Amino acid sequence: MNCMSIDLSNLRQKFREREYKLTPQRQIILQVFVDNRDKHLSAEDVHNIVRQQSNDIGLATVYRTLELLSDLDILQKMDFGDGRSRYEINETSTPHHHHHLICLACGKVIEFEGDLLEDLETVISRNSNFTIVDHQVKFYGYCQECRDKSED
Amino acid sequence: MNCMSIDLSNLRQKFREREYKLTPQRQIILQVFVDNRDKHLSAEDVHNIVRQQSNDIGLATVYRTLELLSDLDILQKMDFGDGRSRYEINETSTPHHHHHLICLACGKVIEFEGDLLEDLETVISRNSNFTIVDHQVKFYGYCQECRDKSED
DNA sequence: ATCTCTGCAAATGTTTTGCACTCCA
DNA sequence: TGGAGTGCAAAACATTTGCAGAGAT
Numbered sequence: 257m258n259c260m261s262i263d264l265s266n267l268r269q270k271f272r273e274r275e276y277k278l279t280p281q282r283q284i285i286l287q288v289f290v291d292n293r294d295k296h297l298s299a300e301d302v303h304n305i306v307r308q309q310s311n312d313i314g315l316a317t318v319y320r321t322l323e324l325l326s327d328l329d330i331l332q333k334m335d336f337g338d339g340r341s342r343y344e345i346n347e348t349s350t351p352h353h354h355h356h357l358i359c360l361a362c363g364k365v366i367e368f369e370g371d372l373l374e375d376l377e378t379v380i381s382r383n384s385n386f387t388i389v390d391h392q393v394k395f396y397g398y399c400q401e402c403r404d405k406s407e408d
Numbered sequence: 409m410n411c412m413s414i415d416l417s418n419l420r421q422k423f424r425e426r427e428y429k430l431t432p433q434r435q436i437i438l439q440v441f442v443d444n445r446d447k448h449l450s451a452e453d454v455h456n457i458v459r460q461q462s463n464d465i466g467l468a469t470v471y472r473t474l475e476l477l478s479d480l481d482i483l484q485k486m487d488f489g490d491g492r493s494r495y496e497i498n499e500t501s502t503p504h505h506h507h508h509l510i511c512l513a514c515g516k517v518i519e520f521e522g523d524l525l526e527d528l529e530t531v532i533s534r535n536s537n538f539t540i541v542d543h544q545v546k547f548y549g550y551c552q553e554c555r556d557k558s559e560d
Numbered sequence: 561a562t563c564t565c566t567g568c569a570a571a572t573g574t575t576t577t578g579c580a581c582t583c584c585a
Numbered sequence: 586t587g588g589a590g591t592g593c594a595a596a597a598c599a600t601t602t603g604c605a606g607a608g609a610t
Contacts, residue, residue: 277584279590299575314592319575335487339600340574357538368532380520380547386509388549395532397540429609431565451599466567471600491575492599 270328281313285321289331289345296334296342296365334392336365355393361402368395422480433465437473441483441497448486448494448517486544488517507545513554520547 267286271278288305289297297305303318322343325331332346336358353374357366377388398406419438423430440457441449449457455470474495477483484498488510505526509518529540550558 275589277589279583281591312592316576316593317591320590333489335489337485337487357532357536357540359538360541366536366538368536377547380509381549384509384518384520385552386511386518386547386549387555388509388547389512390548392546392548394544395529395538395540396542396544397533397538400537403539427564429564431608433566464567468568468601469566472565 267330270330274328276324276328281317282321282324284309284311284313285318286325286330289343293345294367296336296344298340298342300340302343336363336394338363353391353393355395357395357397357399359399359402360396361398361406364399364401366399419482422482426480428476428480433469434473434476436461436463436465437470438477438482441495445497446519448488448496450492450494452492454495488515488546490515505543505545507547509547509549509551511551511554512548513550513558516551516553518551 268278284306285302288302292305295301299315299318299322302322303313303315306313306318322331322333322341326333326343329346331343334342334344334356336342336356355368357368358364359366377391380386381388420430436458437454440454444457447453451467451470451474454474455465455467458465458470474483474485474493478485478495481498483495486494486496486508488494488508507520509520510516511518529543532538533540
């Protein structure tokens with residue numbers, strides 16, 4: 257299994273199972289996320305990217321598709337505090353969690369690789385009568401650029 | 409220092425330093441958070457609680473106050489994915505981080521005590537040219553009630 | 561008197577919804 | 586031909602902003 261591309265047959269099956277259709281619009285939107293794997297796209301971002309490819313899709317459809325893909329666990333919805341939801345591909349096949357460093361000065365979001373919390377999940381599950389299936393970590397701080405700037 | 413009440417003199421000073429006034433409205437809103445220490449209140453929640461006490465405050469003022477208190481690090485702004493921002497008192501005096509278990513079935517948010525990430529912050533700061541000042545962790549899963557329900 | 565703060569209403573920006581139309585199966 | 590999917594416009598909702606008046610020092 258190639259980790260740089262979505263497993264299309266598996267994905268088609270996911271749609272079938274739930275009786276959803278893999279329409280052209282949905283495929284185009286999926287492709288946007290495949291082509292922008294490192295980004296955290298908002299609905300408007302997706303809409304703009306699609307329009308740049310002269311494949312106009314209604315904004316409402318973009319929203320509906322993003323919700324659908326999140327429900328199917330194909331995308332992960334996240335919030336960086338900038339007033340809009342952002343989405344990225346949920347890499348379930350490779351179970352490495354990546355988290356985010358958010359710069360409090362410029363708002364930049366940097367990826368951070370690490371699955372250091374899996375053990376923690378087990379411990380918490382045992383102690384708290386809560387079955388944990390996922391986690392999301394955000395670190396807040398200052399990126400190098402902003403640190404350099406403030407040293408003027 | 410009593411950890412169950414806000415250090416008022418320290419707080420007044422925080423306001424003075426930045427040339428903000430501790431107006432009646434701001435005090436009332438602060439008191440709401442002191443009285444609801446275990447909750448995660450939205451702007452509307454706060455507004456309703458204040459109205460129940462027949463202390464009407466404009467919703468815009470509530471929003472402005474919540475932003476101010478967050479800037480002063482008296483409150484912490486957070487997002488549980490329900491489309492509105494939520495706030496709770498930021499316990500800086502006792503530097504234990506508490507995090508949240510969010511039930512994917514019923515949406516309930518459970519507090520979880522633990523400062524297991526402080527070491528991690530140090531490691532990441534060293535490896536990534538990013539100065540971390542805070543973190544926020546959300547665990548997603550299923551609470552006992554919802555687990556019981558689904559076992560019907 | 562000045563300057564912040566408040567309340568109201570209007571504006572903004574994101575997301576959702578109603579409805580008619582399209583497209584497959 | 587029926588039910589899901591789409592596009593458009595309108596609605597809904599949380600949040601922000603402009604402005605005039607209130608309050609404090």
